[in-house]
Amino acid sequence: AQSVAQPEDQVKVAEGNPLTVKCTYSVSGNPYLFWYVQYPNRGLQFLLKYITGDNLVKGSYGFEAEFNKSQTSFHLKKPSALVSDSALYFCAVRDTGTGTASKLTFGTGTRLQVTL
Amino acid sequence: NAGVMQNPRHLVRRRGQEARLRCSPMKGHSHVYWYRQLPEEGLKFMVYLQKENIIDESGMPKERFSAEFPKEGPSILRIQQVVRGDSAAYFCASSSTWTSGTRTYTQYFGPGTRLTVL
Numbered sequence: 001a002q003s004v005a006q007p008e009d010q011v012k013v014a015e016g017n018p019l020t021v022k023c024t025y026s027v028s029g030n031p032y033l034f035w036y037v038q039y040p041n042r043g044l045q046f047l048l049k050y051i052t053g054d055n056l057v058k059g060s061y062g063f064e065a066e067f068n069k070s071q072t073s074f075h076l077k078k079p080s081a082l083v084s085d086s087a088l089y090f091c092a093v094r095d096t097g098t099g100t101a102s103k104l105t106f107g108t109g110t111r112l113q114v115t116l
Numbered sequence: 117n118a119g120v121m122q123n124p125r126h127l128v129r130r131r132g133q134e135a136r137l138r139c140s141p142m143k144g145h146s147h148v149y150w151y152r153q154l155p156e157e158g159l160k161f162m163v164y165l166q167k168e169n170i171i172d173e174s175g176m177p178k179e180r181f182s183a184e185f186p187k188e189g190p191s192i193l194r195i196q197q198v199v200r201g202d203s204a205a206y207f208c209a210s211s212s213t214w215t216s217g218t219r220t221y222t223q224y225f226g227p228g229t230r231l232t233v234l
Contacts (some may be wrong), residue, residue: 025207026175032221034222034223041206041230043120043122043225043227044209045225046223046224046225047222051221065208090158092157102164103149103174104149104151104209106160107158108157109158111158113213
């Protein structure tokens with residue numbers, strides 16, 4: 001069975017500084033990896049995904065993630081954090097089912113706090 | 117281009133009552149997923165459905181929970197005889213059947229239904 005680990009419950013950065021939110025995964029086949037963001041009392045918003053191709057994936061709101069197969073990691077990054085980036089971030093891996101649809105397994109989430 | 121719709125947004129039930137949560141997928145999406153988020157936890161998969169079919173229900177509790185996605189109308193997650201431990205946020209997601217393009221494999225989430233059991 002696949003799994004995702006987000007080793008940090010919380011990450012604090014100052015506005016304008018770069019941010020990294022860590023994610024490692026375990027799958028039996030090729031990994032399909034996702035990042036979502038959740039604001040208070042809201043649903044999850046899709047940020048970006050890695051399916052195949054370039055290891056550096058660019059997504060919404062200036063976020064990007066680097067896929068590293070040897071380290072089984074998919075860390076989320078942003079060069080310059082904004083206070084409005086403060087939210088709960090989830091890494092997820094898609095089940096290696098058939099077709100284009102299959103369940104996601106989520107990490108426990110990392111709360112990002114960006115301070116002035 | 118409406119996103120995934122869920123209603124109600126908030127639902128309060130007393131122990132022993134039934135809860136019905138509804139989800140309308142994005143236009144053109146035929147795959148629906150239900151996830152549950154307990155307070156201060158991540159999302160846990162419950163069930164995956166296509167029209168009139170349950171594809172994967174490996175995350176559904178064995179008793180009191182059921183889900184359907186009829187030919188017409190929204191998907192329904194039904195919880196019978198609710199208990200306090202059912203209090204959580206229930207999220208629905210949908211995805212398309214496209215095999216190429218930027219939206220392939222991506223699940224889009226609704227705003228959730230927050231169930232409180234008194």
